[in-house]
Amino acid sequence: MNTFHVELSPSIWLDLSLLTMLVLVAIAMLRSRHLFAVVMLSGIYSLLSAAFFVSLDAVDVAFTEAAVGAGVSTVLMLGGMLLTARREKPKGAGRAPVALAVVFAAGAALVYATIDMPAFGDPNAPANSHVGQAYVEQTPNDIAVPNIVTAVLASYRGFDTLGEVMVIFTAGVAVMLLLGAGSVRGGREVSDVEKDESGAA
Amino acid sequence: MIDLYIIKDIVSWALMVAGGIAVVAGAIGLVRFPDFFSRIHAAGVTDTGGAELIIIGMLLQAPDWIVAAKLIFIGVFLFLTSPVATHAVAHAAWMTGFKPMQGPDLRYDGDGK
Amino acid sequence: MDHLILKVTTKLLFAPIILFALYVQFHGDYGPGGGFQAGVIFAVAFFLHAFCFGLAETKKVLPQKALTIAMVAGLMFYAGTGVATQLLGGNFLAYTEIDPESTHHAGQHYGILLVEWGVGVTVASTMLTIFYHFTGREPDIDQEDW
Amino acid sequence: MGRFIILVIALAALWLLLSGYLDKPLLLAFGAGSVLFAAYLARRAKIIDNDSVPGGLFPGVLLYWVWLGGEIGKANMQVIRQALAVEPKLSPKLFLVPNPPKTSVGMATFANSITLTPGTVSVDLREDAILVHALTEDLADVAAITDMGERIKKIERGA
Amino acid sequence: MFATAIAAVIAAMVLALVRAFAGPSLYDRVLAGNSFGTKTVLLIGLMGFITGRPDFLDIALLYALINFTATLAILRFFSYRTPKGAPAEPASEKESPA
Known part of the structure; x- marks a missing residue:
């Protein structure tokens, strides 16, 4: 195994700045108590992480993150928020020294574990040398579709994708059951807002 | 023929630098300006001047017509939607009772109606 | 003058967004994208419609009943492709059976297209269903209020 | 009906510019279907008027x-x-x-x-x-x- | 040349984030978020050129669309049931003129 070194190329600086912004947004989300602001910041978070995926050349993941993370989940979270309160219940900033210690210990362990990880983009890393390489080598012979991700998603791992579609379908059915399309009301408009106006606003 | 490429590169450079300046200036204005309604204008600089200049700069570097077509779509799309989004923000703020500062001494007094 | 600008823009963009969704759907083999993303973009076109014209109007264009059918149909389309390959003599979801004589794996290509279509239909209808149910519980927001 | 045809032509142009694959019959067929479907939905949403197709x-x-x-x-x-x-x-x-x-x-x-x-x-x-x-x-x-x-x-x- | 533009866009993104964090009203945040989205569109387009894979432009186009929709969604849902004539957040009007 020959060694592989990462140089501080401009793209690394780009990645670093994107990751820094991601951390900043995440902290801001944690600290905000205004739920609309949190949803908006999570939209920004999705946009940023998708930009990061683009810089890692994971085009399909970035596409999904942009469409689902920034688009649909923002809209659905806002829609869901209409059904509940707009502000998180203010909690006193508690001090939990034990929890803090546990978090720091776990974080330190994780950081320690990264020292053994293969370098970013190392061709000898296990992820790049076994399954991934096999897909890249065999897709032109087996499937002949230019986009390898699609080949993996729909053909090599067709069963997985069927399961994923099933999960989405189940989510839809669950929402329908919980919120009333299949209820005795027969999916008619539900207007229980006036009653709990004070509680919701 | 080579001259044409050099000219294209120079124009691209100029557009990118101008666009970059506009984007950064808009962002600085977004942070510096005193009230919500004046920040809208700073955001507008980024959305129009900055974005379109950079997109035109990229357009000149497009390797083939399909990339050029997509860049034009992005440009037109931003051109159509960014004023709508800006107007929607301003309108929503206005409807919920935000009053802008007015006059050179920046006071909240006039109702503007 | 209830949001004239938004209405005009949405009318202008509605059909192109749907076309973009279908473009993403059918070009999944050549570039980024596929059924999941296409379904979501398709749903976004209707979200925009609902924001500008109200949910009641959107429900007239794409009623919940049709969405419920589409949800099931999409999933069945995916699974049905697998069953079809079984009936043709192969394993479940072994697309090569669709066109076994082809020298350039046309069967795999068709299979992927069929399966992606099922994914797209399911995702689009499920997203819209969830959206309808989340926002449909509130009385519609007055156009003058935002 | 005139506006519908204009919309279909505009959408077809949009598809060809987005796709760029002019030599694959399968994709062109999908394109034709997609254009008609998008135009049908637009008509169903009753938004084909002077706003959405401002040909003038x-x-x-x-x-x-x-x-x-x-x-x-x-x-x-x-x-x-x-x-x-x-x-x-x-x-x-x-x-x-x-x-x-x-x-x-x-x-x-x-x-x-x-x-x-x-x-x-x-x-x-x-x-x-x-x-x-x-x-x-x-x-x-x-x-x-x-x-x-x-x-x-x-x-x-x-x- | 693309690297220069990327540097400018990143700097602007950081500034927009500052405004998004600082607020003070939700509308300021939405404005900053929308502006941030436009910059992300530019960033992705530029990155596509640097890495020589301009098919990233599909993603940039999708971003522009998603950004627009998300902004409208937040406005639409936020203004709902906010009493007219009252500021959306009490603290916002107390901001001192610069």
């Missing part, structure tokens, strides 16, 4: 966009100068501007043009006037903005 605005609107680009450039300079100035001299102002265009798409174009020109934002659209917020006194030039509206009205008349 062409080609005048292209010239207008070029002119607007110049205006945007000029206004950008002013706002950038304020943003980068050591001591910005802002004098925000709210004022009403008459709204000359008659069709809804013309009015929307006018309001968007005001917003696109940095330094002015259309805040509220009313029956016959637009409430505009300007960054400085200089930018609050009612005559210039009205002139912009008159240009759009001229394009409308050409329709």
Whole structure:
């Protein structure tokens, strides 16, 4: 195994700045108590992480993150928020020294574990040398579709994708059951807002 | 023929630098300006001047017509939607009772109606 | 003058967004994208419609009943492709059976297209269903209020 | 029906430009289907009218966009100068501007043009006037903005 | 040349984030978020050119669309049931003029 070194190329600086912004947004989300602001910041978070995926050349993941993370989940979270309160219940900033210690210990362990990880983009890393390489080598012979991700998603791992579609379908059915399309009301408009106006606003 | 490429590169450079300046200036204005309604204008600089200049700069570097077509779509799309989004923000703020500062001494007094 | 600008823009963009969704759907083999993303973009076109014209109007264009059918149909389309390959003599979801004589794996290509279509239909209808149910519980927001 | 056909042609052009695969019959067939489906949904949503297919605005609107680009450039300079100035001299102002265009798409174009020109934002659209917020006194030039509206009205008349 | 533009866009993104964090009103945040989205569109387009894979432009186009929709969604749902004539957040009007 020959060694592989990462140089501080401009793209690394780009990645670093994107990751820094991601951390900043995440902290801001944690600290905000205004739920609309949190949803908006999570939209920004999705946009940023998708930009990061683009810089890692994971085009399909970035596409999904942009469409689902920034688009649909923002809209659905806002829609869901209409059904509940707009502000998180203010909690006193508690001090939990034990929890803090546990978090720091776990974080330190994780950081320690990264020292053994293969370098970013190392061709000898296990992820790049076994399954991934096999897909890249065999897709032109087996499937002949230019986009390898699609080949993996729909053909090599067709069963997985069927399961994923099933999960989405189940989510839809669950929402329908919980919120009333299949209820005795027969999916008619539900207007229980006036009653709990004070509680919701 | 080579001259044409050099000219294209120079124009691209100029557009990118101008666009970059506009984007950064808009962002600085977004942070510096005193009230919500004046920040809208700073955001507008980024959305129009900055974005379109950079997109035109990229357009000149497009390797083939399909990339050029997509860049034009992005440009037109931003051109159509960014004023709508800006107007929607301003309108929503206005409807919920935000009053802008007015006059050179920046006071909240006039109702503007 | 209830949001004239938004209405005009949405009318202008509605059909192109749907076309973009279908473009993403059918070009999944050549570039980024596929059924999941296409379904979501398709749903976004209707979200925009609902924001500008109200949910009641959107429900007239794409009623919940049709969405419920589409949800099931999409999933069945995916699974049905697998069953079809079984009936043709192969394993479940072994697309090569669709066109076994082809020298350039046309069967795999068709299979992927069929399966992606099922994914797209399911995702689009499920997203819209969830959206309808989340926002449909509130009385519609007055156009003058935002 | 005429508008429907125009929409179909425009969408077909959009598909070909997005796709770029002109030599694959399968993709072209999908394209034809997609265009018809998108146009059908647009008709089902009853949004095929002068707003969604503003055929009448062409080609005048292209010239207008070029002119607007110049205006945007000029206004950008002013706002950038304020943003980068050591001591910005802002004098925000709210004022009403008459709204000359008659069709809804013309009015929307006018309001968007005001917003696109940095330094002015259309805040509220009313029956016959637009409430505009300007960054400085200089930018609050009612005559210039009205002139912009008159240009759009001229394009409308050409329709 | 693309690297220069990327640097400018990143700097502007950081500034927009500052405004998004600082607020003070939700509308300021939405405005900053929308502006941030436009910059992300530019960033992705530029990155596509640097890495020589301009098919990234599909993603940039999608971003522009998603950004627009998300902004409208937040506005639409936020303004709902906010009493007219009252500021959306009490603290916003107390901001001192610069």
